[in-house]
Amino acid sequence: MIDCLIVGGGIIGLSAAYELVRRGATVRIIDDQRSQRTASWAAAGILPPPISRATHDAMEQLRDMSHELYPGWCERLQQESGIDVQFARSGGIYVARRVGETASLAAALQQWQVDGVELHEINIDWIQEHEPALNTSPPFRSAYLLPDESTVCPPKLLSALQQCLQDSGVQIDRDVRLHGWNRHQSRVESVATSCGTISTGHICVATGPWSHETLFDLEIDLPVEPRRGQMLMWEFDEPIIHRVINEGLRYLVPRPDGKLLAGSTVEDVGFDDQVTEAGLAELTQFANGLIPALEEHPPTQSWTGLRPFSRDGFPYLGRLPNYENVLVATGHFRSGIHLAPATAQVISDLLAGMPIECDLQAFAPTRT
Template sequence: MTDSHFVLRLTLVVSFLGALPLSRDTLTTDFLIIGGGVIGLSIAYELSGHGNRVVLIDKGEVGREASWAGAGLLPPANQQHAWEPTEQLRGLSHHLFPLWSQQLQAETGLDNEFEITGGLYLARDPGEAASLRMACLQYEEEGVEVVRLDGQQVAQQFPHVQAGDAILAACFLPGEAVVRNPRHLRALEMGCRRRGVEIFPQTEIKRWSFDDDRLTAVETETGKFAAQAVCIAAGAWSQVLADRLLDQEHFSGRIQRPEIEPIRGQLVLLDAGKRFFMAPINEGIRYIVPRRDGHVLVGATVEEAGFDKSTTPEAVDDLDRFARQLVPQLATAKHVRAWAGLRPASVDRIPYLGKLPHLANVYLAAGHFRSGLHLSPATAVVMAQLMSGQEPEVDLTPFRVNRA
């Protein structure tokens, strides 16, 4: 047998064994991450990068929920001028994203298409114009570069945008970036595996085992997992998991619970054939994001629809019409498809980052709403520090789970 044939047969055997259910009673590790979206994968990637043993489980496929469904917009921030913790978290992520993108490509060979493109912001409604002006003031206070524009300047500098005299406020943020989130998720998953993270998709939790205030084991259909520390990072499903975890007689009546609800966002994908503009266009809650290959992503709705991920004809038509009217060159673009994702939103729209009350070794990283992808590198860093017993470089008091 040649060496190449031996390697091929060995690879097939390893692949086959990797697909089998767990035969061991308990898999013991340093850290267990529950949830395989961008937050969970990022935390696993960061922890494993410091030599820790990490296991990640997900009830479905890894990276296929809200993290995959979003647009990949990365608004600008300024880490040096950030003084308030939420600003510091944004600033840290803004600093880390290009570094992580380069590192992931070096480790995996996958390009997540991170680009600093700038972002155009428009308002044609009086209420949205007032909100945009306030946002510009906040950006400037944080040391972020803001270029204010009038309607004529928009027409001159962005000729593909046809809004006429309807523009009441506009600005350009040169520091805004984009990433192609499905590719970023693939790179994160591969990066985790290369760093030794054991990933188990299609692994749903059935029950929990405790020793006083410590979670000693997570039981699934395929086996048990035990870890020194456990982090719930399951996006919109984190509330369900936290409730199940805390709905134990052991904790009855003692727990202040986090509150996370799913917020549906519908999106449309068009194919323009080639990219003819660089900067995403933002208006209110909607946006138009060009990709390198000529695809254009149009989003998004903000709907309280429970865990319903279906699309509606009305929303799809509205998004399609919005893009083609604002950018007439998209009039002949092919409609590729539409989909929806469920954003995990806390009541105050600030993520939960911290330890679950009354539990010694269980943490929560969820509730990022529309900023999960954007805040994922910084969330990973501060959660890895917290779970490892270090002082997080961002004060997590505003993000504490029992802040209500």
């Protein structure tokens, strides 16, 4: 019997498995391949800057945990897997071109100042010197540099996690469906799957937007819903910009190899994961407006991902009510890549009976 079965092979499931294995646990992962449609593989990989003030807010505690863990986590994954996950403290530029965006950026600025985030107001001369590809005519109404914003390449990060797990002997079963739960009193002793029955000491459900469906037979109503995000990519011989450019909910993310990503839509369309003409036109217009040179270079690739949305914006982390050995880690919405190492630590600490560094009540599956 294994120590823990992870149901779901996206960033959260793989990260939890990696941390558990590091602590000596025996782990198996089953995944029905729908994780390929989630935000894990589709994400841009933006990691927001840390806050310097002390906080009692549970979400900020989780974010701070991840920020502290990320550099060492990526370095270890890169060393063990041989895969460069492209973690970099690239910095982020936040701009506003319209009145509404100016007001939103002013509100964000106020919160950053309260949180102690390092930031610098920048002008046209600075932008033209450091990011000459950006369109500054007409000039931005406001623009700020957050030097501690970082990036990572999610597909490479996921590939590194998979490689490390496979090298550690972890069995990762793809295209396997969960059919049922074999319960005894307050425990699930095994699960029935399309590849047979799996006995396990613990189970961690990390199936993202499909979590409600996964837990239905346990009579758990976890209100996690899918939100579609569409993405576009351009390819150049070298990076056309060097920092993340943020405007409202949209962003441009450069990669070291010359790729440029534009995202993202947020759409309540159920499990429809198809790109749309309207969505791609919206992203193209946004990107062309910031970088005029893109008008001469059509995008080379587009895709979507389904994000796991929770109604209060907090993920679900912890043990399920009435089932002492079943945990959930889901509902991270747009923060799955960022919160993965902290989530993995929380899940591993829970299974080991260790103190948790953040207030789990805010993430409880039983919250309403």
